[in-house]
Amino acid sequence: MGKSQKKRSMRRHNPMRVPDSHLPKGLESAESSSTKKEAIMPIIQKMESPDGAERKWACVAVSNLIQNDPSTRRLLQGKNVVGSLITRLSDSEEEVWIEAAGALRNLCIDGGYDICAEMYNKNILAPLTAFVPKISTALSQFLESPKTAPENAQKVVYEFADNVITILWCLSETSNKALSAINQINLIPFLMSFLASRDKLPISTVTAAAQSLYVLTDDNQAAIDEVRSNAAYNSCLLEIVRSDELAQNGKGKDVSKDRFAMLKVLCCGITGNVSPPPPHSAASTLDVNKDFVLPLLQPVISSVSLDEAAQQVQELVTRQENDPPEIEKLSLKNTPKSDHKSPTQLDLERLEDRLRTVQLALEILTGTCATLPDPVIDTANDDNDDDDELEDENTDMDDDTNEDDMALDDAVPPPTNAKSSSVALLPALVQPLLALIRPTSLSFPPPSSPSAHPPTTSALSAIHISAFECLNNIFLSLSTSPSAELAANEDAGRAVWAEIWASLSKVGLDIARGQERKQEIWEIAVGVLWGIGNIWKGKLVPNEEQVQILINICDSSTDAQVRVKCIGTLECLAQHPDSIDANRVIASYLLSVLPTATAPSTKGTEPTIQALSALIDIYSDERLPYDVNFRNGKFNERLMESVDGVRKAVRAIDRRKERDLKLRGEEVRDNLVAFIKYRRGLRF
Structure with missing residues (x-):
């Protein structure tokens, strides 16, 4: 019975924010399904234009065209848009490479591993590595002398930093080769500087730095050691986790509750990744799981109703249909910024952020529950050669056997001592998790009726899977550390069993192209059912x-x-x-x-x-x-x-x-x- 560990595949950009597995493979199919194919060639041509304004326009256009549109993204990929944008990162004009970074960031988040791998293979790390010290220098100047640069210039640098950090975060999850290369950039001090100055910087940039740190410290010993060995880093993380709100001064005045919740959850995850804390640090006497993870994350996973969120998204999408599409606004005379969003789009993003925060909290809880007691297997007598071990295979079946010596019940290994009360875990975690495995109207739309908002569908399905993984670890831990009190509560067991099957019946077994996440849910759910079955x-x-x-x-x-x-x-x-x-x-x-x-x-x-x-x-x-x-x-x-x-x-x-x-x-x-x-x- 295996526990679900934190998996890189559960991060924001993979599964794809805008899933495309329902689309047939190949450029021809992408061209036939894209409604914006006529705009592709002008963009590719202008990307190489001698006119800087046209190159900037092309970079902005990529960001606008791929929004919630996987077929157009595929079509652009087929025209080597990734290579063209990487080239533009070394453009002679600042505005061009700033917009190119924004377009590449959006491609990373929307496109998943394939696009990130393509970027790595096309050597995107070379220009990104050069940007890191430049951003550090600008950041230091702004923090030391805020009046030396107009607020507009600061805003550009902060947004650019956000884009660069996000690309690095996505790349670090692409492969071990990419992660090793990123480890060589010495990113930890760079990223921690944003967290240390969080009250003077935009929350989005600080959160991007925290997200990158969370990924880099996930089972990556080099980064773990660097953070763990620095007392200032540990104190900074501890302060954020313990704080009730971000300082309401400077750049913190526009901080939303949702954004700050995401930051706290990320810092909680980083703290868990680098635990145990170093000796003599402020956190050395604390139990990370007991004192931080569970108290902070339990309210987070209970903070949202998925059905209500799905309904709000449906209403916002209906309202958005009255907004003119961004592609129609594209012109050289009136070039929109790549981050320009309508009020409805911003509302949709806020909802998505809230859902992604819940998903992240579930991912961290899954890792926490994976550290609860595992069965202990006695392997003290396993050093004999195979021939010696198999000597008894020719034993006559008619020989007498002492039934008292038989090990008949080997289904559940001997339990270890639980660190927490198993009964206490049920009301604290299981009920909120059961609510998060129930599919909504947007979770698994049929192929014949594509999602009204693919990013929300991606977030919802990821939440369902993460909640199932967390339940898997909880019930496995409970089953390997048996509690007579828990086993005696048969009504609780039957109720949980019924809830799991009720949710699975809504997921359904009709798994068509584009609905592969249903299959993933069933494969995790059988582990949950096994854990429940063993307890009761x-x-x-x-x-x-x-x-x-x-x-x-x-x-x-x-x-x-x-x-x-x-x-x-x-x-x-x-x-x-x-x-x-x-x-x-x-x-x-x-x-x-x-x-x-x-x-x-x-x-x-x-x-x-x-x-x-x-x-x-x-x-x-x-x-x-x-x-x-x-x-x-x-x-x-x-x-x-x-x-x-x-x-x-x-x-x-x-x-x-x-x-x-x-x-x-x-x-x-x-x-x-x-x-x-x-x-x-x-x-x-």
Whole structure:
């Protein structure tokens, strides 16, 4: 049972802010689906114009054209707009390279990994690296002598810094190669300087710096060590997390509550990334999770109603339809700025920011819950050679076996001590998370009716997935640190189980092109169901439709871990004492997973091991009502037929590559032999 870790794929720019997986591949399809294809060639031509005004116009036009328009973005990509914009970063005219940076930033956020990878491969880091010291110098001058430059000039520098930082943030998530290159730029002092001067700078620029720091300190030891070793950095982060509001002076006067909430959440995430704090620092005596993460993030994930947000977006989109499109305003005489937005667009962005803050909080909580107790596997006696370990494989099946020595119940490993009360976690986190997994009208629009606002759809689906991942970690932690009080609360277990399935029924199983995130939800959800099933094993009444869905997912998935989770969940359902028919259906399916002496399992080695473990666990007590299925179905004979195939499968596991699986396989193999003997020795 694996926990969901923080994943780079869950960041803002990937999944794409404006998803395009529903579109057919290729330039021809992009051209046929773009409503702005006539504007493409003039833009590409003017990008190379000797006239600086035309080059600036072209950069601005790119930003305006790609807004919520994946097909036009693809068409521009096909015309090498990325290469052209990178060239413009070295333009002789300041206004051109400023607008080029804005266009590249928007492409990063809207386009995801593919565009970021293209930028990296086309050496965007060279001009970006040169910009960092220039921005630092300008920033120092403005902070030391604000009157030395007009406010307009300061605004330009701050917006440019925002664009450069955001591009670096997106690139750092593209690949380990890009991250390593960015580590060489020495960005940490640069980024921390924005946080240190947060009360004198625009909140958007400070937040961009915090977002970049959050990404750079995520499982990146070089950045973690640099932040952790600097007491001033730690104090600064601590101050932001603890503060109730940003100083209302200077650039802080226009700070919105939502923007500041995002900044606090990001700093909370950075603090978690670099924990534990260095000795003798202000935070060294604090428990980061207990004192910061949970108290700050619990209110954040409860702060928004997704249904209300979706309704507000629908209303704003309807209002926006009356606004003239930006492309019609484009002209050399009246060039709009790349950051020009109508009041309706700003309202939509504020809503999206609020949703992205919730998503970020969920991502951090998922990482926090991943640090809760894991099962401990005893590997003290694993150093024997394979030949020695398999000496007992030729044991005569008729030998006497002491049933008291049998390890029959190996479904849930021995628990460790929980750091927090497991019961207390339920009301604090689970209920808000259950609200966040429920799809809205904008979460998964059908391909025949594209989203009214793709960025909101992307944010909503990301929230659903992050909430499921967080639930997965919570219930896994609870199941590996059993609480008698929790297990006894059967009504709570059934209620949570019903809530999960109610949300999944709204997600649906009709997964068309462009709806791949539905598939992702189902694959995470089976882990949640397994965790719940383990806590309330034997207390959940199996539903025929739900059982069949789990079987279908197990059959259709090519991911061994998904299959294991499905089998684990089915095992828990099969142990409801009075559900004899459901038990028979599940057991028959689990038996079908097993190999024979001549044919390996079609489901793979790890699912096979899980199915065997499940069958042993289900039928370890012959006094249960459903045991009649084992006897009448002659399951023991089928298990005997699988022994040779199981031995072959376990022998084939490479200890050097899959050590834990090898140990698990050997344990289950031995349990199978002992279990068959035990069952054969029973007299009814």
